[in-house]
Amino acid sequence: MTLFKLTLPLVFISGWSCAAISANAFPVATQGFLEDSQFTVTLKNVWMLSTNDQQEQAGIGEQNAWAQGALLDYQSGWYQETVGVDASWYSVAKLYANDDFAGRDLLRDKNGHAEGFNKIGQLYAKVKWEEGDAYARLFAGWQQLYKFGVLNVTRSRAAPSTWQGIRAETGWGTLSARGAWVTRFSERDEPEKRGFYTLKSNKPIDYIVTGEMSWSPTKYSRVTWVAGESHHYLLRQGLETQFTVPLGKKENILLRSAWYYNRGLDEWEGARGFTHDAQHFFALLGYQYQQIESGIAWSKTNAHLENGLGNFYWHMGKNTRGAFNSPADGEGNDYVNDGEQMLYLYGKYRLSPEFTFGVYGNYGYGARYQATSLTQWEYGGYVSWTPKSIEGFSLFAGFGPSYSWKLVNGKPWLTDDKRTFHRSKGIGGGVTMEYKFGLH
Template sequence: MDAIKFALPLVFISGLSATSAFASDEPFNTQGFIENSQFSVTLKNVWMLNTSNQNEAAGIGDQKAWAQGALLDYQSGWFGDVIGVDASWYSVAKLYANDDFAGRDLLRDNNGHAEGFNKIGQIYGKLKWGDDAAYARLYAGWKQLYKFGVLSVTHSRAAPSTWQGVSMESGLGNISARAAWVTRFSERDEPEKRHFYTLKSNKRIDHIVTGDVSWRPANNMQITWLAGESDNYLLRQGLEAQFSHPVTEGESLLFRSAWYYNRGLSEWEGARGFTHSAQHIFALAGYQYHDIESGIGWSKTKAKLDGGLGQFYWHMGKNTRGAFNSPADGEGNDYVNDGEQMLYWYGKYSLSPELTLGLFSHYGFGARYQDVSLTQWEYGGFVAWAPKDVAGLSFFAGFGPSYSWKLVNGKPSLTEDKRGFHRSKGVGGGVTMEYKFGLLK
């Protein structure tokens, strides 16, 4: 049955593309709406693993999941160079899952049973005005919002998540601005369309509003201010900057930094993350020499939580996914605990335009729980391959061990003498094979 469900959308939309292609030969002219349509298929095979024993007190063991996804994306042309419609169908089939698969957010969790799923991921109308020098775009419907203000979606699973609402993008010269008003969310591992809720009392949040403004005075420099609010619940602001400075031909210095601030509003319950407010700051300096790039970063978090270990919570409530462009969002651990500082290092080498190898490491220190000092760290490596001979094909694999502290009821597990903590450890990683091709151009 899963195989049938997996194939149906491909057959249906392939028929749609054939019909559109035929229609473009008809005598009537749709002013670019059909003539300039595009239709692409992305086949995505993802396997993920996490062997951490951090939550063994809750009965959670190794987490393994394997899925095959098919992402079907249709983009119309612009009717009269003004209006259009885009749509996407996402189909995910289960290949393998163990008992604790749900932690990988790859397959649908149906009362503990792993399942594939199908859904309309995106469907929205679009309007445009202007040209490259001055433009405005308006979208309404279900759409991916990737690193959009305080919101985002992830592209590392078999299917991405999407938001329902209205969004806008505009630009004038070297300044661009975006804004969005959203009311529902569909997660990356399920077909349901869900409203937003508070973390403790499950009170419905009516909407989230967000936006950002970017200034790009040169190709190698960008500064972005962002802000967002989940209605009467949580307010976030941030400032991001990135800059590269050429030294010689093929040699550059790289800089990135960000500051984020959270403040609970009238409905905030202080139940998770922090009691009243939280801040996170990071800075990174790097060096690029031809095919070699390396960098070192630092971050610090303040997030006081009454009766627990606070964290910088970067989502905007239940059934939301927040944007957080800091290396403190580690591959295995999150280095955003109250008082925690993090040191980060990465290095990568492009053996060829097709093949890149890389290493990374994180070390977190400074967090304290009941006067016990907590430390955590991880390291690992990755390989990325995109052969030029097969356009649209890519491969990525990354693995590494991580070390943190065990949790009991969501809090660090301390030793009986309250002078230390129980160390957790495990290995995490994943493999992704992706192939994207167009059927209608």
């Protein structure tokens, strides 16, 4: 079985490599389709750990998993500068996993047993048109949609997630727009292709549609409006802004903000996240000077839920992954509960062009459950190394503790006198090594 898993990616490499070699070796022209094609291999080694006494109470120990991924990406050239085909093969091998590995989303969970997997991650046709600074592109098939409208994929695991559908992109000058219509999703830790379902009753959701419009008057500024709907289930809108204000050749002020609004539609059951609607807002002020960057952010969430503590649910149903570009999406906790405010501090220092280290901290306050105040926080640090001597190689490592509240039946566990709550605490972190190179 191991030999079979290793053989499939090699066959994939050999097939596309032979096609590229043939295009260069023979005088048969393909109008740029093969001549301008590219093949990239990315090797990712990822180890992740999470411990939490809330999980221990539920009989779940530390979550520990280690995986090796091989991502094989082929991009064709444009036939007559118009059409092309791209494809990706993802292969993930198990290096280590304990009994409670599943929470790290690195390896396939097959009836409680960890195993590797192989799958075609991307396979899509593409069409483009360009005229001066105007362009239009269309893509159809399985593809990554990274921070695309209200949708997203994860790239921090051994393999990324992908969507099946159609996306379109267009732009002219300082204006650009993108849209997508998707019907299935493949997660980062499994080969299956799954449809979308409602959270409580498991009713099928036919499709998700999303779009965004952006205005970038300068290279230092961008304003984006996003919107999306999971059919008859959940509607989301948002406004994202980011500005860099130069103060000198090596000094900048950073301004970023976002506002998101959720509203349940006809099929929304109000069973998770919020009853009818929810809002989230954040604002960030940062400062850059030469190799140093630091900043502070604040966020506020309103998400009323009957008979529970509400939160801003940012996915679009089961088997989906939503975009949420807010520091309230913490490394250990999510600071998006009803009434919760959050303060976020960060700093990073680039010691050299190759080495960077940083620290961060989140503190959430203001949420209340049965008149009891809830607080949570976390802090941590990370290092990043991208040596010039090994082109395409990078290493990232980050660790830190987090503190929140324990849950009983999905609700905060209060003390008998209701004056406070039972505190949960844990430690999380991971190490990722990546090596990316092209085959010619």
